[in-house]
Each structure stands twice: as C-alpha cells, then as structure tokens.
Amino acid sequence: MPLRVAIVGRPNVGKSTLFNRLAGRKLALVDDTPGVTRDRREHEVRFGDFDLTLIDTAGLEDAKEGALEARMRAGTEKAISLADITLFLVDGRAGITAFDQELAGILRSGGKPVVLVVNKTEGRGADGIYDAYSLGLGEPVPISAEHGEGMADLYEAIRPHAEGRAEAVKAEALEWDDPLKPLRVAIVGRPNAGKSTLVNSILGEDRLLVGPEAGITRDTISVEWTWRGEDRDWPVKLFDTAGMRKRSRVQDRLEKMSVGDTIRAIRFAEVVVVMLDVTQPFEKQDLQIADLAVREGRAVVLAANKWDLIEDRTEMGVALREMASRLLPQLPGVPIVTFSALTGQGLRKLMPAITKVYVDWNAQVKTSAFNEWLGQATTAHPPPAVRxxxxxxRYGAQIKTRPPTFFVHCQRADEVPDSYQRYLVNAIRDAFEIQAVPIRLYLRKGENPYADKK
Known part of the structure; x- marks a missing residue:
C-alpha cells in the first residue's frame, strides 16, 4: 500500500501547485486567489522509486464554528489523521506567521512524522528558510513548486518514511485482488443540486464539504468505494464535480477552470449521473449537461434529488418520465432514480441503475444476429427510394463497445435520410435491449469495382 502523504499549510502557500508538481500533471485547480481548494483530493503518484498517495487539502485558518472555512479545516484535520506523514508547507516569501507557529504546535502534538517544506524559495524567498527553523520541526526543505526546484531534496526527506512503509506492508495482502478496474462514475449537475451530499450519503461519512452555499465544490474530487451488489462486489471510483451554470453566467476565471475540470471528468467517466433538483427538474442547463454526456458517448442515469420535499410522489414520478421522454429523445428509456441524498431515502436504487446502464454500455452483438436483424428491419421498413x-x-457488424457502435454497408450511404438512420438505431435498441446509452451507427458506401474503368 502506498505511503499516504498529506500536504497542509495556510491558504495560498502553494499546496495545490506542489500536488500538481508531484502528480506530474494539473489535477488540482491553481489560482492566486486564497482558498481555491476546499475538499481534500487524493491521487496516487510515482515519486522516484516509490509510490505515494498524495492528499491535497484546504488551507488551515481560524474561523467561526459552522462557517465554510471551519468545515474546510475539519476536512484538513481528517486528512492529517489519515496520512502516514505530513508535508507542512510554509511561504518562504511571506515568512513565518503566528498561525504557522500554531499549526506547527498542532502537528508536533499529533505524534506523526512531519516534513517541513519552505516553498517559493527562488530569488528573495530564500531568506524564509532560516526563519523556518523557529518552528521546531527539524531542518526545512527549500523548494519552488512552481518551477520544480528542490524536488530531489524533498525526495530524500520522504524516502526514509517510504522505505519504512514498504517494509511494514511486505507481508500484507492487497485489499482486493480483482482484475476489474473500478467503475468510473461522474456525478454532475447544476450548483446546489446535492452532488456532494449524495457522495457523503453513499460513503456513510462526511467526506466532502456540503452546505447551503452554492458552488462549494471547485475541484473534481475522486473517491474510491466498493458497492456490495447481489451477484458480486463492484469497485467504484466516484467523481464529485463542480456545479455547471449556464455559459453566459460563468465569468469568473476560477469558475471557468472548475467547469473545464467537470467536462474532463465527464470524458473520463464511464457512467454519468446527472443530478436533478426535483423541485425544479429538467431546466435548460440540466438538458445541456445530459446532452454533453451523450455526445461524449457516456452511459447516463438521471438522479432526481430532494424527493423528501415532494408530497404527491406518484404524480411527480409520472411527470418526470413524461418530461424525460419528451425533452431527452436521444436517451429513450433512461433510468430515473428518485431519492433524498440528505436522508438517504431511496438511495439503494441508484447503484443498480448505474450498473445496469454500464452493462448495456458494454453490450456486444454477434455479427450473425446483427445481420439477421438487419434483414428483418429492412424488410419490415425498406429504405426510402432516392430519386x-x-x-x-447489404450487411453490417458491431465494431466497438463503450458505447455500442455499428456499421452497415449500403449503396449511396450519404443519401440515406436521417429519419431512416434514427429508425435503425431505435430498432437496434428494441431488438437487443440496449437502452439509455448512446448507440452510434455508421453507414459505409461499398466500393464500386467498375469506378476506374471506362
């Protein structure tokens, strides 16, 4: 098991920049604005010749109980308790503050190894190295996370802990030895739809920050979890994403970065759960988010949250199905799961719906069965004559899965009307029971052996 390393410190000292530097790519949002990171983010990296699980955390600062900053601090303290060692980051340019002294005292009393790291030591920031000795945490490691300086020294500071961890786990078995990779599920939707609350309810713990404030989540946060299904255990990787507002309303640079992070999560996922606020379902932004998932070829589940606020649930259930059929014709039969993320009511229906569309997304159709169907479908409704x-x-076959993709050889493929292509796609859904996932159909024009002959 990799060494778990938490990166902590005051806001804006460069924690996410160091996280990205060690990860080798820009996973965490970085901006000059203090307090960009709110939830803790985990990612496994290879640092030198050993593995680390990095934990990026929110900046620690004083705040009143119940405030957003206080909830962020609680999440950081949880990360420290889960980590094997802590990288305590201070700002070499700003120098050591009273709050740095307070944090150092907390970390010393925690009983876990701490590596003191002085960031921004390029140029005039080098003077902050000497001030860092006053924290009483041993010799500081000077780095510049932005420019990649000092990474060798940081490696040497972490190496003894990593080697000790490797010796401790040599005889331990892996947590699970399943060749199946985790099912990647992205939870997307408008701000304040309850995405983070849903993840917390699924996990049974306050893993992510939640609250009445819209837009709390900024980074896309991944969490690994195992769902105990009826037939087997499913390793799952949940991606909690930032809320997506209408493009015209997204003006702030930081929010644009958050939306870009959400779009990448959709492209990386296998199943996209589109969160709906059941008190205001199927607004234009909901439809655009679902359409984006379809265009990216992802399997989709509609999750109608805040079901506990609905009085006539039978009537609302009928209305939701009617609206989905009318407003999302590109997703016929898409499952709609109604629940309350806050109370957990109805939540047990979500994962069966997710695994069902995932199986359909991986559907495979034999070539013989496909061509038998093609003959029946074109006999029942022949293609319209053109001029x-x-x-x-002529014939066809499935060429890939995820999503199911087919081709059909035919004459004058570019002249087949779109309406007839939609008929074929819907007939494929009905014949092979592939619902709620995108189906791609390509018509190929056959080669004319006499095209080059006079």
Missing part, C-alpha cells in the same frame, strides 16, 4: 432509385442495405 427513384432503391437503396439496398
């Missing part, structure tokens, strides 16, 4: 000439569908 008095009949179009003949």
């Amino acid at each position: 008095g000439r009949r179009i003949k569908m």
Whole structure:
C-alpha cells in the first residue's frame, strides 16, 4: 500500500501547485486567489522509486464554528489523521506567521512524522528558510513548486518514511485482488443540486464539504468505494464535480477552470449521473449537461434529488418520465432514480441503475444476429427510394463497445435520410435491449469495382 502523504499549510502557500508538481500533471485547480481548494483530493503518484498517495487539502485558518472555512479545516484535520506523514508547507516569501507557529504546535502534538517544506524559495524567498527553523520541526526543505526546484531534496526527506512503509506492508495482502478496474462514475449537475451530499450519503461519512452555499465544490474530487451488489462486489471510483451554470453566467476565471475540470471528468467517466433538483427538474442547463454526456458517448442515469420535499410522489414520478421522454429523445428509456441524498431515502436504487446502464454500455452483438436483424428491419421498413432509385442495405457488424457502435454497408450511404438512420438505431435498441446509452451507427458506401474503368 502506498505511503499516504498529506500536504497542509495556510491558504495560498502553494499546496495545490506542489500536488500538481508531484502528480506530474494539473489535477488540482491553481489560482492566486486564497482558498481555491476546499475538499481534500487524493491521487496516487510515482515519486522516484516509490509510490505515494498524495492528499491535497484546504488551507488551515481560524474561523467561526459552522462557517465554510471551519468545515474546510475539519476536512484538513481528517486528512492529517489519515496520512502516514505530513508535508507542512510554509511561504518562504511571506515568512513565518503566528498561525504557522500554531499549526506547527498542532502537528508536533499529533505524534506523526512531519516534513517541513519552505516553498517559493527562488530569488528573495530564500531568506524564509532560516526563519523556518523557529518552528521546531527539524531542518526545512527549500523548494519552488512552481518551477520544480528542490524536488530531489524533498525526495530524500520522504524516502526514509517510504522505505519504512514498504517494509511494514511486505507481508500484507492487497485489499482486493480483482482484475476489474473500478467503475468510473461522474456525478454532475447544476450548483446546489446535492452532488456532494449524495457522495457523503453513499460513503456513510462526511467526506466532502456540503452546505447551503452554492458552488462549494471547485475541484473534481475522486473517491474510491466498493458497492456490495447481489451477484458480486463492484469497485467504484466516484467523481464529485463542480456545479455547471449556464455559459453566459460563468465569468469568473476560477469558475471557468472548475467547469473545464467537470467536462474532463465527464470524458473520463464511464457512467454519468446527472443530478436533478426535483423541485425544479429538467431546466435548460440540466438538458445541456445530459446532452454533453451523450455526445461524449457516456452511459447516463438521471438522479432526481430532494424527493423528501415532494408530497404527491406518484404524480411527480409520472411527470418526470413524461418530461424525460419528451425533452431527452436521444436517451429513450433512461433510468430515473428518485431519492433524498440528505436522508438517504431511496438511495439503494441508484447503484443498480448505474450498473445496469454500464452493462448495456458494454453490450456486444454477434455479427450473425446483427445481420439477421438487419434483414428483418429492412424488410419490415425498406429504405426510402432516392430519386427513384432503391437503396439496398447489404450487411453490417458491431465494431466497438463503450458505447455500442455499428456499421452497415449500403449503396449511396450519404443519401440515406436521417429519419431512416434514427429508425435503425431505435430498432437496434428494441431488438437487443440496449437502452439509455448512446448507440452510434455508421453507414459505409461499398466500393464500386467498375469506378476506374471506362
């Protein structure tokens, strides 16, 4: 098991920049604005010749109980308790503050190893190295996370802890030895739809920051979890994403970065759970988010949250299905799961719906069965004649899964009407029971052996 390393410190000392530097890519949002990171983010990296699980945390600062900053601090303290060692980051330019002294005292009393790291030591920031000795945490490691300086010294400071961890786990078995990779599920939706509350309810712990304030989540946070299904255990990787507002309303640079992070999560996921506020379902932004997931070829589940606020649930259930059928024709039969993320009511229906569409997303159709279906479908409804000439569908096959993708060889493929292509796609859904996932159909024009002959 990799060494768990938490990166902590005051706001804006460069924790997320160091996280990205060690990860080798820009996973965490970085901006000059203090307090960009709110939830803790974990990522496994290879640092030198050993593995680390990095934990990026929110900046620690004084705050009143119940405030957003206080909840952020609680999440950081939880990360420290879960980590094997802590990288305590201070700002070499700003120098050591009274709050740095207070944090150092907390970390010393915690009983876990601490590596003191002085960031921003390029240029005039080098003077802050000497001030850091006053924290009583041993010899500081000077680095510049932005420019990649001092990484070798940081490696040497972490190496003894990593080697000790490796010796301790040599005889331990892996937590699970399943060749199946985790099912990647992205939870997306408008701000304040209850995405983070849903993840917390699924995990049974306050893993992510939640509250009445819209837009608390900024980074896309991944959490690994195992769902105990009826037939087997499913390793799952949940991606909690930032809320997506209408493009015209997104003006702030930081929010644009958050939305870009959410779009990347959709592209990386296998199943996209589109969160709906059942008190205001199927607004234009909901439809655009679902359409984006379809265009990216992802399997989709509609999750109608705040079900505990609905009085006539039978009537609302009928209305939701009617609106989904009318407003999302590209997703016929898409599952709609109604629940309350706050109370957990109805939550047990979500994962069966997710695994069902995931199985459909991986559907495979034998070539013989597909061509038998193609003959029946074109006999029941022949392709329309174009300029008095009949179009003949010759044969086809499935060429890939995830999502199911098919091709059909036919004459004058570019002249087949879109309406007939939609008929074929819907017939594929009905014949092979592939619902709620995108189906891609390509028509290929056959080669004319006499095209080059006079």
